[in-house]
Amino acid sequence: MKLPDFEAWAVFAKVAETGSFGQAARDLGVSPGTVSKAVGRLEARIGARLFHRTSRKLALTESGLAARDGAARLLAEGEAAEAEARAAPMSFGVTHVAPLLPDFLAAHPGLTIDLHLSDALVDLVGGGFDIALRIAALADSSLRTRRLCTVHRSLVGAPAYLDAQGRPTHPHDLARHACLGYAYLPSPDRWRFLGPDGTEAVVIPGGPLRANNADALAPALRAGLGLAVQPDFMLWDDLAAGRLERVLPGWSPPPIALHLMTPPGDPRPARVTALADYLARALSAAPWAQPERPPAQGFPNETRVPSPGRHGDRS
Structure with a gap:
């Protein structure tokens, strides 16, 4: 065929x-x-x-x-x-994975972790990594995958910006707004939204700033320079403190999920299982990961977390 x-x-x-x-x-x-x-x-x-x-x-x-x-x-x-498929941004690894590791290492003396953070998708098997965390809609069935939670993304802006420029009621209204872009997407000039009835809207954002790391957009967002699509795991504190506000709550980018992935094959080393279970428990319980959050869906890219090994092991 x-x-x-x-x-x-x-x-x-x-x-x-x-x-x-x-x-x-x-x-x-x-x-x-x-x-x-x-x-x-x-x-x-x-x-x-x-x-x-x-x-x-x-x-x-x-x-x-x-x-x-x-x-x-x-x-x-x-x-x-x-x-x-570009998985989770480096921002996710810095903010949500790295802080979990001290407690794990304290509970497992003698083990080491070689943590790699990247905004690009890599070959888990070819790179010799034991564990990867990816935020994606996955299609690679050769890897052992555990879905941890949905990752929601939201269109957000500072209240001061919205008070001055108005609050859009439909994605097409974004043509009149300053939009802050994430350059690492394969199509950074197109934003896709799904409406409450399943309707899709595609808009062409334009604005004063584009960055290749989602963290770099946060200061401009808080300063009221425009609107941006960001993952809830980056917005949680700003939303709770009122520094940012959700926009178009009935519309959201297509949903994706956080996955923990390991190479195929058995048996899996005990150290890999220990770290995988620890990360799964901790990340699934994060406040931004809870199912009762209103729909507001992140940006892609990858955090690779090689499993701890004894000194000299390839992780």
Whole structure:
């Protein structure tokens, strides 16, 4: 069975969205020739033209109109999956994992932990790591995975900003607001929200600041420079203290979850089991992880927590 040409379908979706081969190429970061070849490849594969092309106008054919919505969903789901697969930000490891380790080490003298924090997805098995914590919608079934809790994300802003600029009631209202962006997403120029009835809204945020670490956005948020999508595990204190306020409470980015992952195979070393169980208990009980929190869904990326080993062990 021949797999679908997913890249070509994604390129087609972008051209259909923008109405321009050139704009699609700029949005995707590729050459116009690459876009043209991808669409031509797809047309040859399905045996039908997708666009009417003239020197002045680009319009979808009947076949293109029939394929547009499915291709758009494919592109959106691919972007979301890629974003989510980057797991949990370095911020999560610094704020919520590192503080748990002193008590564990005190209870297990003689063990060592080699903690690696990263804003990029890595190969757990190939890197020789015993444990990883990832915030994602996972598809890799070769790893042993334990789901710990849902990770909610919220659109938030400072009360002073919202009092001055107004409180949006629909994601499309964000076109009139300053939005602070997280540059590590594969599609930082698109924010996706799900409404209370399952309706999806995609917006193009614009604002004065973009950062490649979610922690870097916090001072600008508190100072009232704009709005940002942040995970609840970063917002908890600011929300409780009233420094930040949830915006669009009926809308949220697609939900993701915190997972504890270990390489496949048995038996698992006792030290790995001990650390995995300890982290699972502690993180599942965190206040931001409780199910009664109102829906408000984080940013992706990865915290890798190699298991403690005796000095000289590879962890």
